Amino acid sequence: MRRVAGYSIVAMAAMAAVIGLAGIKWYVWDIVISEAGAPDRSMLFWGLPILFLSLAAIGAAIGLSVFARQLLGAGPH
Numbered sequence: 001m002r003r004v005a006g007y008s009i010v011a012m013a014a015m016a017a018v019i020g021l022a023g024i025k026w027y028v029w030d031i032v033i034s035e036a037g038a039p040d041r042s043m044l045f046w047g048l049p050i051l052f053l054s055l056a057a058i059g060a061a062i063g064l065s066v067f068a069r070q071l072l073g074a075g076p077h
Helices: 002-033 050-073
Strands: none
Touching: 002 050
């Protein structure tokens, strides 16, 4: 049962990492770089919640992967 829970947590960590990286990519590439010369740069401000949620998702992915590593017994003994 621990093994199933550990691999489920690994899958959740991977999903959180993908969501976080996609959100960071969206903000940096689509907002900061693509709208560099645009006269209306308000999306730099309005996109910040997505950026912060993406950073939180990356943090959650790191925490979940550490927890899964301990649960699966791959950590230091």
